[in-house]
Amino acid sequence: MRHSKEEGAEMKLQARWLAVLLCFVVAGVSCQENAIKNISPSLLECYDGDTYEKWNLLPHSMETLIAIIRKIEDSPGLNMDLRQLSTAILHRFRQDGIVRNPRVKPQAGIMPYAPLGKQFFRHAQTLRVIPGNAVTFPNNSISALERCTLHSMLSSSIDIFERGDESRVCKVANYAYRRYSRSADLQEKNVKEEVETLTAEQLEMMSKADMVDPNSLYPALPPNHPSSARLTDLPPHSRCPTENGVVKTRWGTVSGGSVLAGIAAGLTPQQIRIGDLIRQTEQRVTSYSNDASVVNKFLGTLAGDLAEVALLQGPQLSGRYILGVDGNWNSSSQPLYYFLNSNENLEMTASEVRGDLDGLILANELPNYYPSKIGGLRLSQVLDMYYSNRGLFDRKNRACNRRAQLYDVAPTPLLTNQTHNAAIILSSGIATATFSSEAIQKFATQAVNELGTLVPTMNSDTCDNRKSSNSFADVSEPAVDLTIILDTSWPFENIKPIISQLLSGLSISKFNSNVTIINGQDGSIMINSTYDPNDFHYLFNLTNYQKLPMKGFELSRSLEKLRTYQTNKLNDEKRQGRAGGKSDVVLFVPYQANAPQSDKEYCLSTIKTMQEEVPDAVILFLTYGSKDRWGEYVRESNDDLFSVSIGETTESYPAVDSLQTRIKQIPRRLFNTQCGADYESTDPRSSKALMETVVPGGSNFYRIHPNYFSSDDTENPPRIRIQASGIGSLRVCSSRELLHVNTSEAATSANCISLTSNSHIITMNCEDASYLHQCKPYYVSVSSNSTGPSTFACNDPKLCRYPDSVKYTISFENLVCKSGASTLFAVPLLLLLLLAQLML
Structure with missing residues (x-):
């Protein structure tokens, strides 16, 4: 019986894990499979064929890493706490120094990869001082694609040999160009760390064309290995080698394995004697003290990399040591390949400096x-x-502030001592000479001093202090139900970066936002509603895009399908008993299509009807070229139309960033759970409550449309009740004007009250409005007054993004169900009846 490729991979993985389990049974010890000089059996799936080559992996970003870890944490039956899971992931997925032998061709029984890079020995020593294993790790909690992506983001190595693409990537890999000055609402800095070079698809095509595979030329041995002298037919070194095991963040690229090692070591502190870690026959250092010790959080972070600098640069460089070689990503939206600016002095790259420092900061803070x-x-x-x-419960503890914490977490005398001791431990594996303890001390001292000189110059890592503390982006988390109607005539290589950039700023997650993508030609679902950002990257690929049966953009058909989709969504919310939710945004993304002329009136009429039936939905347009041609199809042409250029350039970012800001400013929805799409309530007085959370110092903004509170019953007026949980302090404001942090006019007219354990009632009415469309909505904001780590009572994994979030409940009384479409239809009918009476 034949199995599918995925089933076969799972069977192989189970067999490999059985071998690891036998290791425990036979040896009776805690065996560390990633610390032996073979590729770990559990990682072989990532090197068996092209399926999980780097160009096929998920983007190497912090958002991807967090999404994968969330998926592991949410797996049914998981019985691991923070310490156990961080240690298990470290032992399961990290194996440094895996490189490819360019002289070996893959064939049956032969895999041209092995952990022979210089990073491996330090990695093996690190695993020895961070006790744990990965035997109980739930492998089926994530897919093979996610497993290999996780391995790639955590495992350090450098592909040093020439690839064949240097003429395209190296000429731009030696500088980071400046981005435009972003608006005060945006989170990123002015420095654009990456440059746009090759997409994943271009890299894949290069590997299959008659040229050098960009992922196939890796060293078999480190440059200092005694056997390397015999390798006379190796390719030359690349002018911009690629660094592996790195993760893109908004505050500089970091070594993912170093961050995780710091976390795991901080939660399992160990101080080990040097004599217990090295054997006498392996000594490369004379006259050292066996009683000297190393702390695992230092060996796994700063001291470990500084020791490599001391051992490899110390004997060879008479002047200054070179630390912090930086690089640039192949793409800002699809970061997969990280090109370094030099092929020399790569013992401690800028990514490792950042990752080491972050890992050490977290190791110090988490035990608190x-x-x-x-x-x-x-x-x-x-x-x-x-x-x-x-930040981690304190704005001091955040990545952008790492520079200021260097001497707090690593005082120079302590770091020098730990670097010296780490160098003694690592000398037997990577040293090129025999040293005295005094020489090691000298080299370690200089390496630490060089780090102290380097870190203050890493300006791109600093916090952005240009924004006011009252900036909307600082205090309000995005929460949007985003539906994208996509013109599928867009070239894939142009549209994917645009959508990726957009989604990256909307916090796609189970706590915040979700996205649906619909084919703008036939209305078919391309990506069903998902809150996992990795679903987008996995499903929205070139292969699937090319297989679309119909391509293009037809507005009238899209609107028909959208209306059906929105109707079904309202009815689903009624069945599920939802009383509120994320903001409802529909984004049309036409390419070169023009606004329809033949069915223009039909389209405008459909949009008007939708706005009456689904009053909370906001329609936006993001288009290539002139945006004015779509002005009639939105409510506010100045705010709801955006024009984007093609390519990941400085010209394409402003429109996407402005669109993100606009979406974030759209309030969340409050509505009558009984209404549905037909606006017929089965029990007008029955409405379920909405449980919500707000981050310390943050605000959530809501709107309730008059469809749900326009009532003539003065005895039982519609009401909103905000109930505090009793933990944390809240400030609740209501207004008939749009509430934003930086809207002074609305703030002046708002009615605000503070809550701790009590509740606040907002009574709603339409005042003197004669018709539904004349009645203004109510706007409500809920803010947390607490800005310090005073309480950590938010522990529901389905509700609480952060442990210090403040919970509250929104409930309703006497809401109604009135459709704007039916109400407006009654107006001309009434006029006709009056006219008929006058004519009698």
Whole structure:
């Protein structure tokens, strides 16, 4: 019986894990399969064929990493806490120094990869001082694609040999060009760290064409290995080698394995004697003290990399050591390949400096909270908070502030001592000479001093202090149900970066936003509603795009399908008993199509009807070329139309960033759960409550449309009740004008009150409005007054993005169901009846 490729891969993986389990049974010890000089059996699936070559993996971004870890944490039956999971992931997926032998061709029984890079020995020593294993890791919790992506983001190595694409990528890999000055609402900095070079599809095509495979020329041995002298027919070194095991963040690229090692070491602190880690027969250093010790959080982060600098550059460079070689990504939206600016002195790259420092900061901070204060703290939450503007329970503890913390977490005397001791441990594996302890001390001292000189110059890593603390982007998290109607005549290589860039700023996750993509030609679903950003990258690929049966953009048909989609969504919300939700945004993305003329009136009429039936939906347009041709199809042409240029250039970013800002400003929805699409309530007085959370110092903004509160019953007026949970302080404001943090007019007219454990009732009416469309909506904001880590009571994994989020409940009384379409239809009918009476 034949199995599918996926089933076969799973069977192989199970067999490999059985071999690892036998290792435990036979040896009776804690065996570390990633610390032996063969590719770990559990990682072989990532090197068996082209399926999981790097160009086929998910983007190497912090968003991807967090999404994968969240998926692991949410797997049914998982019984691992923060310490156990971080250690298990480290032992399961990280194996440094895996390189490819360019002289070996893959064939049956032969895989031209092995962990022979110089990074491997330090990695093996690190695993020895961070106890744990991955035997209980739930392999089926994530797909093979996600497993190999995780391995690629955590495992450090450098592909040093020439690839064949240097003429295209190296000429732009030696500088980071400046981006335009972004608006105060945006999170990123002025420095654009990456340059646009090759897409994943271009890299794949290069590998299959008659040229050098960009992923096939890897060293078999480190340059200092004694056997390397015999390899006389190796390719020359690339002018911009690629660094592996790195993750793109908004505050510089980091070594993912170093960050995770710091977290795991900080939660499992170890101080080990040097004499217990090295054997006498392996000594490359004379006259050292066996009683000297190394701390695992230092060996796994800064001291480990500085030791490599001391051992490899110390004996060869008489002047200054070179640390912090930086690089640039192949793409800002699809980061897969990270090209370094030099092929020399790569013992401690800029990514490793950042990752080491981040890992050490987290190693120092996490024991202050876990497990004593927050026993349920999750690894995804740690990364989500640290790599954001809010920080790990304190704005001091965030990636953009790492420079300021160097001497707090690594005082020079302590770091020098740990670097010296780490160098003694690593000398037997990577040293090219025999040293005295005094020489090692000298080299370690200089390496630490060079780091102290380098870190303050890493200006692209600093926090953006241009924004006011009252900036909308700083205090309001995006929460949007985004439906994209896509013109499928867009060239794939142009449209995917645009959508990727858009989604990256909308917090696609189970706590915030979700996205649906619909074919603008036939209305078919391309990507069904998902809150996993990795679903987009997996499903929206060149192969699937080319297989679309119909391509193009037909507005009238799209509107028909959209109306059906929105009707079904309203009815689903009624069946599920939802009382509110994310903002509802429909984004049309035409390419070169013009606004329809033959069915223009039909399209405008359909949009008008939709706005009456689905009053909370906001229609936006993002188009190539002139945006004015779509002006009649939106409510506010100045705010709802955006024009984008083609290509990942400085010209294409402003429109996408402005679109992100516009979407974030659209309030979340409050509505009567009983209405549905037909606006017929089965029980007008029955309405379910909405459980929500707000981050410390943050605000959530809502709107309720008059369809749900326009009532003539003065005895039982419609009401909104905001109930505080009793933990944390809230400030609730209501207004008939749009509430934004930076809207002074609305803030002046708002009615605000503070809550702790009590509730606040907002009574609604339409005042003197004669018709539904004349009645203004109500706007409500809920803000957390707490800005410090005073409480950590938010522990529901389905609701709480952060442990210190403040919970509250929104409930309703006496809501109604009135459709704007039916109400407006009654107006001309009434006029006709009056006219008939006058004529009698």
